[in-house]
Amino acid sequence: MSIHDTNYRFRLRDSLLGAQMLFVAFGALVLVPLLTGLDPNVALFTAGAGTLLFQWVTGRSVPVFLASSFAFIAPILYGVQTWGIPATLCGLTAAGLLYVLLSLVVARGGGSALKKILPPVVTGPVIMVIGLILAPVAINMAMGKSGDGSVSLVAEPTALSLSMITLATTILVSLFGRGFWRLIPILSGIAVGYLLSLPLGLVDFAPVAAAPWLAVPNFIFPEFNFQAILFIVPVAIAPAIEHFGDILAISSITGKNYLVTPGIHRTLLGDGLATSLASLLGGPPNTTYSEVTGAVALTRIFNPAIMTWAALFAILLAFVGKIGTLLRTIPVPVMGGIMILLFGTIMVVGINTLVRAQVNLMEPRNLAIVAVIVVFGIGGLTLSAGEFTMKGIGLAGIIGVFLNLILPAGTKNRSQVTTVSETLTDRE
Numbered sequence: 001m002s003i004h005d006t007n008y009r010f011r012l013r014d015s016l017l018g019a020q021m022l023f024v025a026f027g028a029l030v031l032v033p034l035l036t037g038l039d040p041n042v043a044l045f046t047a048g049a050g051t052l053l054f055q056w057v058t059g060r061s062v063p064v065f066l067a068s069s070f071a072f073i074a075p076i077l078y079g080v081q082t083w084g085i086p087a088t089l090c091g092l093t094a095a096g097l098l099y100v101l102l103s104l105v106v107a108r109g110g111g112s113a114l115k116k117i118l119p120p121v122v123t124g125p126v127i128m129v130i131g132l133i134l135a136p137v138a139i140n141m142a143m144g145k146s147g148d149g150s151v152s153l154v155a156e157p158t159a160l161s162l163s164m165i166t167l168a169t170t171i172l173v174s175l176f177g178r179g180f181w182r183l184i185p186i187l188s189g190i191a192v193g194y195l196l197s198l199p200l201g202l203v204d205f206a207p208v209a210a211a212p213w214l215a216v217p218n219f220i221f222p223e224f225n226f227q228a229i230l231f232i233v234p235v236a237i238a239p240a241i242e243h244f245g246d247i248l249a250i251s252s253i254t255g256k257n258y259l260v261t262p263g264i265h266r267t268l269l270g271d272g273l274a275t276s277l278a279s280l281l282g283g284p285p286n287t288t289y290s291e292v293t294g295a296v297a298l299t300r301i302f303n304p305a306i307m308t309w310a311a312l313f314a315i316l317l318a319f320v321g322k323i324g325t326l327l328r329t330i331p332v333p334v335m336g337g338i339m340i341l342l343f344g345t346i347m348v349v350g351i352n353t354l355v356r357a358q359v360n361l362m363e364p365r366n367l368a369i370v371a372v373i374v375v376f377g378i379g380g381l382t383l384s385a386g387e388f389t390m391k392g393i394g395l396a397g398i399i400g401v402f403l404n405l406i407l408p409a410g411t412k413n414r415s416q417v418t419t420v421s422e423t424l425t426d427r428e
Contacts (some may be wrong), residue, residue, distance in 0.1 A: 017301060018309025022317075024180075024295045025067050027187030027308070029329050031342070032068035032284045032333050034335065035263050039282060041217040041317075041324040043409050046283030048314030050274030051307055054286075058268035062306045064250055064312070066274050069287035070346060071239040074133050075232045075393060076284065077147065083097070083283070087225035091232030092279035098236045099243075107265035121358035122400040123241045124350045125370045129377030129393055130238060135254030138343050140337030142167075151321040159202060159333035165345025166193035166337030193334030202331040208322055215321030220282030234397035236275075239287050242349075243271055246288040253293065254302045255377040289413055302313055365407050373400040 020229060025047075033043040047067035054066050072092065079088030103118075140149040147270025170189030181188065197203050247267050251258045258267060275285040284344075292310075296302060317323060359366055375381075377396030382389060390398070 008277040009384065014303060014305050015309045016059035017299065017306045018311075020299075021065055021181075021292050022313045023297055024183045024185075024291050025065055025289050027184060027190060028070070028289065028291060029067040029087060031071060031186065031312075031335075031338065032070060032076075034327060035073055035339065036284065037080055037185075038076070038284055039220075039324060040327045041321070042219060042281060042283045043278075044207065044314045045217050046278035046281050046415070047286060048311040048318070049281075050278050050286040051311035052279075053277055054267075054270035054274050055304060055308060055311075057273060058266050060304050060308070061262050062247070062250060062258050062267060063254065063302050063307055064246070064288045065292040066286040067289055067314075068284040069239055069275075070243075070342060071127070071287070072131055072232070072235060073343075074130055075235050077134075077137065077268060078392065079228055079232060083225050083228050084223075084276045085220055085263040086223035087228045088232070089220065089222035089282060090225050090280045091228035092285050093232075093276045094229040094233050095236035095285060096272045096276030096279060098233050099164070099240050099268055099275060102240050103269035103272060106268060107263075115158055116205035117401060117405070118237055118284070120353045121366050121369050121406060122373070122397075122404050123195075123238050124353035124357070125358070125373040126235075126393065126397045126400060127238045127242075127350030127353060128347050129350075129374055130147045130235070130394055131343045131345070131350065132374075132378050133393065134343040135337070138336055138339035141332050142340055144333050144334070148364045153332050159201075159336070162193055162196060162200075162202075162331065162333040163340070165179050165196060166190065167340055170338060170341055172336070179298065180295075183291055183298065189338055190334060191332060193329055193337060194345050197331045197334060199249070203329050207330065208325045208329060211325035213319040214319055217318050217324075218282070222280060224338070227389055231394040234401075236285075237397050237401070238350075239285075240268065240271075242366050243268055243288065246290065246293065249290070250288075250293050253297045256302075268349060272329075284374065295333065323325050349421050368407065369400055369403045372403060373397070 029043060030040040032038070033040045039173055047065075050066045051064075052060075056062070072095070075091070076088055079091060136149070137147040140147055142152030142159065143156050145152050153159075166189045169192040170185045173188040175183035177183075177185065177188070194203070247258050247264060258264075271286065271288065275287075278284060278286050292307075305385035325405065354361065354370075361367055361370060373396045376399055377393050380392055381395060382391035383395060384390075
């Protein structure tokens with residue numbers, strides 16, 4: 001066999017593996033735009049383009065795939081209702097630039113700089129608020145209503161049956177699925193719920209038949225809105241910190257220390273630029289996908305070229321007009337069942353952040369910070385001064401950072417609070 005034939009076989013294998021990686025990410029990738037009113041085809045395009053940009057920044061050395069971030073669902077929903085999609089995209093673009101700023105902080109000061117500004121006692125409750133604030137939306141949709149509960153779309157008994165079966169399927173696949181199936185619990189739950197919806201007459205294929213096969217994604221560009229920026233930017237604190245954990249995970253799987261080469265500052269920079277690029281085109285912010293990292297662990301193939309193929313396939317699928325239309329036919333109760341688990345999981349991730357860091361919540365300082373962040377965030381406290389307004393998650397995050405910097409920490413607290421940044425420092 002010639003070298004040409006061998007290279008062709010390797011490229012064919014990598015392309016098929018790349019398609020598989022995209023399939024693993026697909027359910028979660030399109031879920032965010034479906035929940036927030038953004039275009040799924042744009043999300044596919046920006047996931048692919050963001051992954052390619054990340055690879056360029058990091059020298060194509062890290063086998064990760066970037067796509068829609070769940071952490072921004074709540075601020076997107078609020079932003080779209082309050083200021084509209086273009087203004088919300090402005091805030092999301094600025095959130096990506098915060099990643100860039102943090103990457104410069106890490107490049108200059110190392111992990112100790114983030115340790116001081118964003119310890120788990122701040123990031124943990126912020127993540128919890130992101131999940132908890134969305135709980136009413138999930139329950140409303142699971143009961144067949146619109147997200148705000150104002151309109152009934154499906155009869156409640158039927159909606160509850162569908163949503164609970166979808167939820168149960170997702171949980172069972174995540175618990176008992178083997179190999180590849182365990183990587184796609186969300187996709188499995190949606191598929192079962194969708195199939196059960198067909199005989200109930202809850203799916204209308206007329207829009208799918210009318211949609212063109214080939215169409216340019218409905219790109220939307222940001223409009224400057226200072227209030228949207230102030231509201232959304234602090235939300236980026238949580239996913240930016242989670243980024244460290246994602247890079248640690250893929251490092252442990254491949255046996256390479258990506259914290260040093262290409263460097264955590266470069267991976268964070270790539271993530272931030274990918275998020276801003278997505279928002280500039282009308283897509284949801286990007287983040288590294290743990291589902292795809294799990295698939296890398298399963299296949300034991302660590303070639304970053306696989307993610308290049310996944311990105312290219314995502315871009316190609318973005319121009320298939322019927323895909324986005326078909327995704328919009330998923331009934332509300334099916335999405336509600338998925339959201340119950342999804343938003344609960346986000347909340348649990350926040351709790352786990354505190355548990356893993358061994359934060360003593362009964363210590364007065366920690367108790368005060370966590371209590372204020374959670375109540376301010378979930379309660380929807382609003383601070384206004386003329387045209388300036390801050391509320392919800394953004395206000396809670398800023399207040400948490402402020403309290404952490406000004407409240408004195410005891411010796412016991414300093415020894416107990418550990419961060420991803422400390423792990424980074426140890427590894428370097």
